[in-house]
Amino acid sequence: MAKTATAKKPVAKAAKPGAKPAVKAAAKPAAKAAKPAAKVSAKKPSAKAKAKSAKKPGLSLSMLKPSVNNMTVRVFARAAGLDHSETDVWGHTRSPEYMARNPAHLTPMIEDKGLPRGVLWESCAIMQYLANKHGLEKFYPKAPAKRAMIDSAMFYLIGTLYPYVARATYPALNFPQYAGEVGHSDAHPDKKSEAQKTAAAAIAEPLEVFHSFFRDGKPFIGGKNPSIADIRLAATLEFLAVIDYELPNWAKEYMAAMEKKLGKAYAEPAGDVRGYIAYVKSQANA
CATH class of the missing domain: 1.20.1050.10 (Glutathione S-transferase Yfyf (Class Pi); Chain A, domain 2)
Structure with missing residues (x-):
């Protein structure tokens, strides 16, 4: 047992001097290298998060260009800065696919996941809904x-x-x-x-x-x-x-x-x- 003890002590003593510099040398560069990486990785997600929060939900609008009812919603969506897409459905409003969603076969029509039936038509109702949903009091006051x-x-x-x-x-x-x-x-x-x-x-x-x-x-x-x-x-x-x-x-x-x-x-x-x-x-x- 004494031999084993004496064998361990020199090894421990030898290890301590060598271990301390090795740990310090490895830790310092690693810490320095980690800081710039942390800054870069932190900036990218925050930028994306800001972009996502600033961007309003996507909106699908079926419309007819010559119509003033359709013009109404097209103007509103642009003026309100809503992220939306427009589909010209001229000649398609009585198609089975369109009628399945909109039995009234009317335009303009928006598609939105938050709606009970997924779609909404009538220009004034559409503007009221979107103004309420996005808090657009400038166009539709709450008072x-x-x-x-x-x-x-x-x-x-x-x-x-x-x-x-x-x-x-x-x-x-x-x-x-x-x-x-x-x-x-x-x-x-x-x-x-x-x-x-x-x-x-x-x-x-x-x-x-x-x-x-x-x-x-x-x-x-x-x-x-x-x-x-x-x-x-x-x-x-x-x-x-x-x-x-x-x-x-x-x-x-x-x-x-x-x-x-x-x-x-x-x-x-x-x-x-x-x-x-x-x-x-x-x-x-x-």
């Missing part, structure tokens, strides 16, 4: 009184103004039906023409309501910034160019202000509507 005025303006538009605009413009746009047309496209041409003229004459009254009541001296219905009701109204007024409707000066200035305020977000979708209107007018004059 009950302010929100009520936005809702009132939109409901008045789709219930009163838009039926007149549709009846006055759809025949000129070669759209298959318009609000109030008897039997859709089966109505006699004379009846269509009469209804079209009557509707065009009726537009002035509800249009003035938007000016005197909903705007009430403000740049927009939403105040200093356009609301979802403003986007819907401006898009609706775009259609009136097809019948050369003479807008009052305030409406012309209003539309110009909308385009200036929203920039490309408004101009690009509006360009598709204007292009289609120019096309149908050229065909009518040919």
Whole structure:
């Protein structure tokens, strides 16, 4: 046992001097090397995390370019900075695949995982949903009184103004039906023409309501910034160019202000509507 003990001690003594420098030498370079690596690896995930948090969820939008209803959502999605894709479904809205998702065969239509049925149509409902989901109070205020005025303006538009605009413009746009047309496209041409003229004459009254009541001296219905009701109204007024409707000066200035305020977000979708209107007018004059 004594021999074993004496054998261990020299080895231990020899090991201690050698072990300490080896540990220190290995630890210091390793620590130094680890610090830069830690910094690099820490920066990359944080940058990706920031990018992911800043990027809004993807959104799929099925639309028709010549339509002001579709223009409404296209403008809103751009103005709100929503990450979205657009699919032109011209000629496909009655396909079995589309009807399976949207039995009303309407556009615009969005697809979103958070929706009970996965899809949503009607332009005003889409804007309300997206504004609520993403907290876009700039376009759709949460304060009950302010929100009520936005809702009132939109409901008045789709219930009163838009039926007149549709009846006055759809025949000129070669759209298959318009609000109030008897039997859709089966109505006699004379009846269509009469209804079209009557509707065009009726537009002035509800249009003035938007000016005197909903705007009430403000740049927009939403105040200093356009609301979802403003986007819907401006898009609706775009259609009136097809019948050369003479807008009052305030409406012309209003539309110009909308385009200036929203920039490309408004101009690009509006360009598709204007292009289609120019096309149908050229065909009518040919």
